[in-house]
Amino acid sequence: MLIGEVAARSGISARMLRHYDRIGLLSPSERTAGGYRDYSDADLRRLFHIENLRSLGLPLADIPAALADDARAPSDTIERLLHRTRARLAVLTELAERLEQVRSGEPRDWSDALRMVELLRGLEAPDASARQTLALTADADHASTAVLVAALLREDDLNTAGALLWAVARAGDDAVPTLERGLHDAEAARRHRAMRALEKLDTPRARAALG
Structure with a gap:
C-alpha cells in the first residue's frame, strides 16, 4: 500500500x-x-x-522499546503511562490552582497579574524565613488578598503562618470570601486556619461567615 x-x-x-x-x-x-x-x-x-x-x-x-520488548507485560507499559499521567495531572492541578488565585484577585491589568504571580512564587519558596519576610512586606490590596489567604491556608511554619495571618487581617473583608471557602476545605488543618483568620478579622462579615 x-x-x-x-x-x-x-x-x-x-x-x-x-x-x-x-x-x-x-x-x-x-x-x-x-x-x-x-x-x-x-x-x-x-x-x-x-x-x-x-x-x-x-x-x-519510548515506543520502539515498548514494541521491541515482547517479554514485557502490557501492564508494565500501562503502569509507566499511569505514573507519567498522574505527574502531569499534578502539575496541571497546581497550575489551575495558581490561575484560580490570580483570577480571584481580579487583576486590573497585566502589571497586576504579573505582581500576583511573583507573589505566588515567593510564597512557595522553600525558605520559611523568605516566605515570612514576604508576608510582612506584601501589599494587602484586593489583588494580593486571594494569594495571601491561599498561602496562609497551606502554611505549616508557625512564624510564617503568623505573618500571613497578620497580612490577611490587614486585608479586612476582602479576605472573607476566600476564607469562607477555606472553611469547607477537605483538610482539617486548612479549615482550622481559615477559622482562626476569620476570628482575627472579627468584622460583622467575618462573624457571619463563621456563623
Whole structure:
C-alpha cells in the first residue's frame, strides 16, 4: 500500500509517516519500482500499535522499546503511562490552582497579574524565613488578598503562618470570601486556619461567615 493510501485510510498525514520513517519507528518493508514507499500488512499492523501507544500518551522516543520488548507485560507499559499521567495531572492541578488565585484577585491589568504571580512564587519558596519576610512586606490590596489567604491556608511554619495571618487581617473583608471557602476545605488543618483568620478579622462579615 502506498503512502498516500495509508494516510487516507489511517488519518495519519503522509508527513508524519515520512517522519516515522526518518526516525526508524516505521520504515516500509518494500519500495516500488519507482522508489515509492510500499507498506506491507506487517507495517500496517505496526502502525496500528504505534498509534495505540501514542493515544495512551507514550512519547515517540519510548515506543520502539515498548514494541521491541515482547517479554514485557502490557501492564508494565500501562503502569509507566499511569505514573507519567498522574505527574502531569499534578502539575496541571497546581497550575489551575495558581490561575484560580490570580483570577480571584481580579487583576486590573497585566502589571497586576504579573505582581500576583511573583507573589505566588515567593510564597512557595522553600525558605520559611523568605516566605515570612514576604508576608510582612506584601501589599494587602484586593489583588494580593486571594494569594495571601491561599498561602496562609497551606502554611505549616508557625512564624510564617503568623505573618500571613497578620497580612490577611490587614486585608479586612476582602479576605472573607476566600476564607469562607477555606472553611469547607477537605483538610482539617486548612479549615482550622481559615477559622482562626476569620476570628482575627472579627468584622460583622467575618462573624457571619463563621456563623
